[in-house]
Amino acid sequence: MPQRLLTRVQREGNPLIDGDTATFVWRGADAPVLIGDFNRWNLHAPLTLQRVAPGLWAHTVKLLRHAYIEYAFMSGGQAVADPFNANVTSNGFGGLNHFFYLSGGPTPLIRRQRGVRRGLITRHVIESDLVFGNKRAVYLYQPPTDQPGPLIVVFDGREYLRRVRLPHIVDNLIAQGRMQPAALALIEHGGPARISEFSASEALIGFVLTKVLPLAQSHLRLTEPGEYGLLGASLGGLMAMTLGLRYPQVFNRVLSQSGAFMLHEHPTPVFELVKARANRHARIWLNVGRYELLKSVNRHLRDWLAQMNYAVVYREYPGGHNY
Numbered sequence: 001m002p003q004r005l006l007t008r009v010q011r012e013g014n015p016l017i018d019g020d021t022a023t024f025v026w027r028g029a030d031a032p033v034l035i036g037d038f039n040r041w042n043l044h045a046p047l048t049l050q051r052v053a054p055g056l057w058a059h060t061v062k063l064l065r066h067a068y069i070e071y072a073f074m075s076g077g078q079a080v081a082d083p084f085n086a087n088v089t090s091n092g093f094g095g096l097n098h099f100f101y102l103s104g105g106p107t108p109l110i111r112r113q114r115g116v117r118r119g120l121i122t123r124h125v126i127e128s129d130l131v132f133g134n135k136r137a138v139y140l141y142q143p144p145t146d147q148p149g150p151l152i153v154v155f156d157g158r159e160y161l162r163r164v165r166l167p168h169i170v171d172n173l174i175a176q177g178r179m180q181p182a183a184l185a186l187i188e189h190g191g192p193a194r195i196s197e198f199s200a201s202e203a204l205i206g207f208v209l210t211k212v213l214p215l216a217q218s219h220l221r222l223t224e225p226g227e228y229g230l231l232g233a234s235l236g237g238l239m240a241m242t243l244g245l246r247y248p249q250v251f252n253r254v255l256s257q258s259g260a261f262m263l264h265e266h267p268t269p270v271f272e273l274v275k276a277r278a279n280r281h282a283r284i285w286l287n288v289g290r291y292e293l294l295k296s297v298n299r300h301l302r303d304w305l306a307q308m309n310y311a312v313v314y315r316e317y318p319g320g321h322n323y
Helices: 002-012 157-162 166-175 191-198 202-219 235-246 270-275 295-307
Strands: 016-018 021-027 033-036 050-053 056-062 068-075 078-080 088-090 096-101 120-127 135-142 151-155 183-187 228-233 251-257 283-289 311-317
Touching: 002 016, 002 021, 002 050, 002 056, 021 068, 120 202, 135 157, 135 166, 135 202, 151 157, 151 202, 151 235, 151 251, 157 166, 157 183, 166 183, 183 202, 191 202, 191 235, 202 235, 228 235, 235 251, 235 270, 235 283, 270 295, 283 295, 295 311
Parallel strands: 151 183, 151 228, 228 251, 251 283, 283 311
Antiparallel strands: 016 021, 021 056, 033 068, 050 056, 068 078, 068 096, 088 096, 120 135, 135 183
16 A cells, blocks of 8 residues: 555655545655645644655645645745645745645636737836835736727736736637626736735825826726726735725726735724725625635625625635635
């Protein structure tokens, strides 16, 4: 049995997938501990690998169907590379996580499809004392159409451009007739200032309204404000919700992914805006991972929105707080 385990992991890679279980294997005199989406990255309660043979260790985790999981082996408080899994992605803090899909893989929408017309992406730098460093890059995406369409303002724009490949997704959805052509304004975050800027910062709100919107309107073929949308993840989701509720004359659609609607156990002003029925005609999409600490606050906001008769769609996906 131990030899078969080693043979399998050398052939298939880590972890070994059997139905709804994933078995992590380590070879060495001692085993590191294991953390990941499945234990919400809790360093104080890591999973321990069991010795199954001299120099061979394993631990099995039961997971949700179609789960996308990121994880890390830890030794002495430091991440150590998994020699049986070459799939790595940024952890957002300058390091790397390993990842795997329990079944399937990423959506084919992220890949260029043959015969699909491509939108045009241009990069611009705006100078403004409203943002950290007094300048900020904004990527504009013009969909492949001559007709004017609505604008979607996207926070963490470089991540949505490079990691999410959002323009590829939009190109493909337009070609498939699954969404109307929409332009994008993807705003880079402020690096070390991201947390303060994205915590419903009035300065960043002013930057979007007085700098980003005029830039987009001068370079893209857009409909009039009022039908625009906002998209963001984590604190970007908080910013999207805040702007969408406060400025109905500009925005009426909000897409929040894993929105951080609680800051250090304190509710954000979003809940008061909902209570006041701010922009009650907005159409709102919320999604969040089943393995996230933010799941409960997103469920709470969903219920709060429904109670106040907002049009809200809510989805949970089998993953953690990552792209």
